[in-house]
Amino acid sequence: MKMQQKVVLSLGSNQGNRLENIEKCIQLIHKKIGLILRVSNLYETPSWGFDSDPFYNCALVLHTSFSAEKILQKTDSIEKELGRIRQNTENYQARIIDIDIIDINEETYSSETLTIPHQQMQNRLFVLLPMLDLKLEWQHPILNKSVQELIETCKDKSDCKMVSDLDFLLKKHSINQLNYIAIEGNIGAGKTTLATKIAEDFNAKTVLERFADNPFLPKFYKDQNRYAFPLEMSFLADRYQQLSDDLSQFDLFKDFVVADYHIFKSLIFAKVTLQEDEFRLYKTLFDIIYKEMQKPDLYLYLYQNTDRLLQNIKKRGRSYEQEIEADYLEKINYGYLDYIKSQTDLNVLVIDVSDFDFVENQEDYVKILDSIEEKIKNYSINS
CATH class of the missing domain: 3.30.70.560 (7,8-Dihydro-6-hydroxymethylpterin-pyrophosphokinase HPPK)
Structure with missing residues (x-):
C-alpha cells in the first residue's frame, strides 16, 4: 500500500x-x-x-x-x-x-x-x-x-x-532516533494508513497486521460466541510470530520499525470478546508470551470517537466489518484507555484524531508529527 x-x-x-x-x-x-x-x-x-x-x-x-x-x-x-x-x-x-x-x-x-x-x-x-x-x-x-x-x-x-x-x-525530525514505534487504535482509526505514511516518509520498515488472512474473522462477526476463542488464539499466535520475526531481523536499509499494532491489543480484544473462564485461560497464555516481547520506544494511540469509527468502517467497505456495532467499538476504546492508564513503564502518546484527515489534509498529518516530536523531546529530557 x-x-x-x-x-x-x-x-x-x-x-x-x-x-x-x-x-x-x-x-x-x-x-x-x-x-x-x-x-x-x-x-x-x-x-x-x-x-x-x-x-x-x-x-x-x-x-x-x-x-x-x-x-x-x-x-x-x-x-x-x-x-x-x-x-x-x-x-x-x-x-x-x-x-x-x-x-x-x-x-x-x-x-x-x-x-x-x-x-x-x-x-x-x-x-x-x-x-x-x-x-x-x-x-x-x-x-x-x-x-x-x-x-x-x-x-x-x-x-x-x-x-x-x-x-x-529544513525541519529536523527526531523520529529516526527511535528503534520501534507501535501505532494502535480501534477498528477504523487509521493506524495502518498512518504507519505506512510515516514509514515511507522516514525510511522505516513496516510491520502490518495480517488480519485479512485470518479465516476466523468473517465467522466471528457473524457468530461471536462460537468463534471468539479460536479467533483470539489465532490472532495471538500470528501476532507473536510476526512481531518476533520482524523485530529480530535488522534491516540495514531502514532506520527503524513502525508497526500498526502492539501485542497487548490481543488481551484488550480478548477481554471484550471472551467469556470469563475463556479469558482466564487466554490471559495465562498471554502473560507467558508478553514477557518475551520487545517493548516499543513509543506507543502511539489514535483515539477516534465511535461515530467516526463507524463512518470509516463503512467507507472502507470490508463486508465482514459492516455489522460491527457501536457498543462493541466503545468497549474496545475503553479497553485501550484502561490499558494505557495502567502502563507506567511505557512511553505512551494519545492523540484524538476524531476530527483529523491526515491523508487529505497535510496540516493534520503535520500536527501528528509535531506531537510525536514533542513527546520524544520531553521523554528524552525526563529519562
Whole structure:
C-alpha cells in the first residue's frame, strides 16, 4: 500500500525580500502539501526570457499523497497567499513567488493545465543546478538523461551564483532516533494508513497486521460466541510470530520499525470478546508470551470517537466489518484507555484524531508529527 509520491518543485522570487519569500513558501509547502525531504542551495540567477531583476531560485523534493492536479491547485493557492497576482498575459513577469512542478515519480503526465516533467526544465540552468544539489537518482522519463547530463547539454549559459545553503529551512525530525514505534487504535482509526505514511516518509520498515488472512474473522462477526476463542488464539499466535520475526531481523536499509499494532491489543480484544473462564485461560497464555516481547520506544494511540469509527468502517467497505456495532467499538476504546492508564513503564502518546484527515489534509498529518516530536523531546529530557 504505497501512499506517497516523490515530487520535485522549483521555487523562484525576484520581488521584495526574496529570501523571506522563499522561506515562507517552503514553510507553507511543508504545512499544506507534503513532507520536505531535501532542499537545494539558494542561487541568484538572471531573469530568464525577459528583462527584470535577478531571481533567487532553489529546488526541493518532497513526499505527498496528493495527485498532480491537486498539487497544482495547492501550489497556486500558496502563490496567491504569498501575494502573487497573475496577469492575463503569456509573457514572463516579475513575481513575488513562483512554484513550478518539475517532476512526479519520474513519470509523464499531461492535461490542459499541467505537463510533467516540466517542458522547459532541460533548457533552464536555474532549475537544473538546484536540482543537482538534491542528489537524486533521477532520469528524465522522456529524454532519458540524468540531471548532470541535462546540464552538460543545456544551451542556457546564465551566470547562476550560489548564495547560501538552505539547510536551516529544513525541519529536523527526531523520529529516526527511535528503534520501534507501535501505532494502535480501534477498528477504523487509521493506524495502518498512518504507519505506512510515516514509514515511507522516514525510511522505516513496516510491520502490518495480517488480519485479512485470518479465516476466523468473517465467522466471528457473524457468530461471536462460537468463534471468539479460536479467533483470539489465532490472532495471538500470528501476532507473536510476526512481531518476533520482524523485530529480530535488522534491516540495514531502514532506520527503524513502525508497526500498526502492539501485542497487548490481543488481551484488550480478548477481554471484550471472551467469556470469563475463556479469558482466564487466554490471559495465562498471554502473560507467558508478553514477557518475551520487545517493548516499543513509543506507543502511539489514535483515539477516534465511535461515530467516526463507524463512518470509516463503512467507507472502507470490508463486508465482514459492516455489522460491527457501536457498543462493541466503545468497549474496545475503553479497553485501550484502561490499558494505557495502567502502563507506567511505557512511553505512551494519545492523540484524538476524531476530527483529523491526515491523508487529505497535510496540516493534520503535520500536527501528528509535531506531537510525536514533542513527546520524544520531553521523554528524552525526563529519562
